[in-house]
Amino acid sequence: MPDDLLRTRQRIASGQTSAAAELEKAIAAAGAPNAARAFTRTLFDEARAALRGIDPARQPLAGLAVSVKDLFDLAGQATLAGSTVLAGAPKAAADCTAVARLKAAGGVVVGRSNMTEFAFSGVGVNPHYGTPAAWDGRHDQPPAGAAAPPRIPGGSSSGAAVSVAIGAALIGLGSDTGGSIRIPAALNGIVGFKNTARLVPTDGALPLSTTLDTVCAMTRSVRDAIAVHEVLAARTVVRSSAPPSAYRLAVANTGMQDALEPAVARAFERTLSRLAAAGARIEHIALAEIADAAALSAGGGFSAVESYAWHRRLLEQRAADYDPRVAMRIWRGATIAAYEYVELMQSRARWIAAMEAALQRFDAVLSPTVPITAPPIASVAPARGTGTAQDAALDAEFFRVNALLLRNTSVVNLLDGCAISIPCHLPDELPMGLMIWHAALHDDMVLAVAQQAEAALLNR
Numbered sequence: 001m002p003d004d005l006l007r008t009r010q011r012i013a014s015g016q017t018s019a020a021a022e023l024e025k026a027i028a029a030a031g032a033p034n035a036a037r038a039f040t041r042t043l044f045d046e047a048r049a050a051l052r053g054i055d056p057a058r059q060p061l062a063g064l065a066v067s068v069k070d071l072f073d074l075a076g077q078a079t080l081a082g083s084t085v086l087a088g089a090p091k092a093a094a095d096c097t098a099v100a101r102l103k104a105a106g107g108v109v110v111g112r113s114n115m116t117e118f119a120f121s122g123v124g125v126n127p128h129y130g131t132p133a134a135w136d137g138r139h140d141q142p143p144a145g146a147a148a149p150p151r152i153p154g155g156s157s158s159g160a161a162v163s164v165a166i167g168a169a170l171i172g173l174g175s176d177t178g179g180s181i182r183i184p185a186a187l188n189g190i191v192g193f194k195n196t197a198r199l200v201p202t203d204g205a206l207p208l209s210t211t212l213d214t215v216c217a218m219t220r221s222v223r224d225a226i227a228v229h230e231v232l233a234a235r236t237v238v239r240s241s242a243p244p245s246a247y248r249l250a251v252a253n254t255g256m257q258d259a260l261e262p263a264v265a266r267a268f269e270r271t272l273s274r275l276a277a278a279g280a281r282i283e284h285i286a287l288a289e290i291a292d293a294a295a296l297s298a299g300g301g302f303s304a305v306e307s308y309a310w311h312r313r314l315l316e317q318r319a320a321d322y323d324p325r326v327a328m329r330i331w332r333g334a335t336i337a338a339y340e341y342v343e344l345m346q347s348r349a350r351w352i353a354a355m356e357a358a359l360q361r362f363d364a365v366l367s368p369t370v371p372i373t374a375p376p377i378a379s380v381a382p383a384r385g386t387g388t389a390q391d392a393a394l395d396a397e398f399f400r401v402n403a404l405l406l407r408n409t410s411v412v413n414l415l416d417g418c419a420i421s422i423p424c425h426l427p428d429e430l431p432m433g434l435m436i437w438h439a440a441l442h443d444d445m446v447l448a449v450a451q452q453a454e455a456a457l458l459n460r
Contacts, residue, residue, distance in 0.1 A: 096204020
């Protein structure tokens, strides 16, 4: 994998390279075969023009490449959200706050990254723009050929993850409503940090769930995640130099370790052993409250009812233009009554209080980010709409995989918490992630634990 952001910035400062040279490297990577379908629109000329106004000595992102999920407003462009339904929408009058902050810090936007339509899936498949293949950690490129079929990138921030993994961007701006940053980070072998939602403004981002949506980013290292979060949240992270032995870590046994793919189970146990050997104090706990999380999302939960409120008129007019798998989940929101929505919010508040009480003794919680490695794209490809048994099988497998991918990560969104996924696979394994998480506003502690975990796992 290419150098991370801070290492690249150091090389620019020492004269070993230049911001212009690094931008051209990113542009070349964005045009390579393994970047196919990672972007819905490239902005190379605009990036080169923006670079001319950058001062690498003063701006922390040093003129380095950023990909922007097609969910966010860019001035002068229509925001399509991975769909064709919004093709005639008005152009944005201004950049959204997140993009504006990245640009002010010296980041240059190389393109709009592909995504699941309207961010409603953890798989990353898109029938309108195609599906980018996940980066394969065994070969530093997406797999190819009959022996190694292209694998799903994870979603919904699919193209953002691929762009960072292959070197087309150092920062992949995305969103996380149920795991849309951490899932693709895990499946592409990179870092994805979901901050506490309230820390970064969501204005100028097309909503999925106004309750759960989080604006955040993917990077190549934890230290980059810290630097980027400071820009996006306009705050300074409190650093810690405490050793692993200073942290008390919980392993959540209920639900989050069920039905693990054998490779993921081995990687997770190996990871726990390495952290323990580094001195971390690890305690397995039941955390039985996790079992109650599924009831909060029954019938579609916040995403269904809140997305339906936004999409209702569009669906009535152009339902046939939606990805059917997305439309059917949005339609579920039409059946949720107002009193049920109010009760859902009240139930969530009680559940959060119970979870916070159960976790108050711990600095962070450890879980597999997702319970499986990335399956082949062909196994969950968009159905042809012919009503055949093959279509039914593809849909069934898609929803099975989607539920598995979202199972662990969505707990943190319901908790209004923060979490980071860091790579925990070996060089000859498919990418897998370790999720380090806690309740709201424990961001700095989660990041501190992640730095120690990253050092223990990757010898950084």
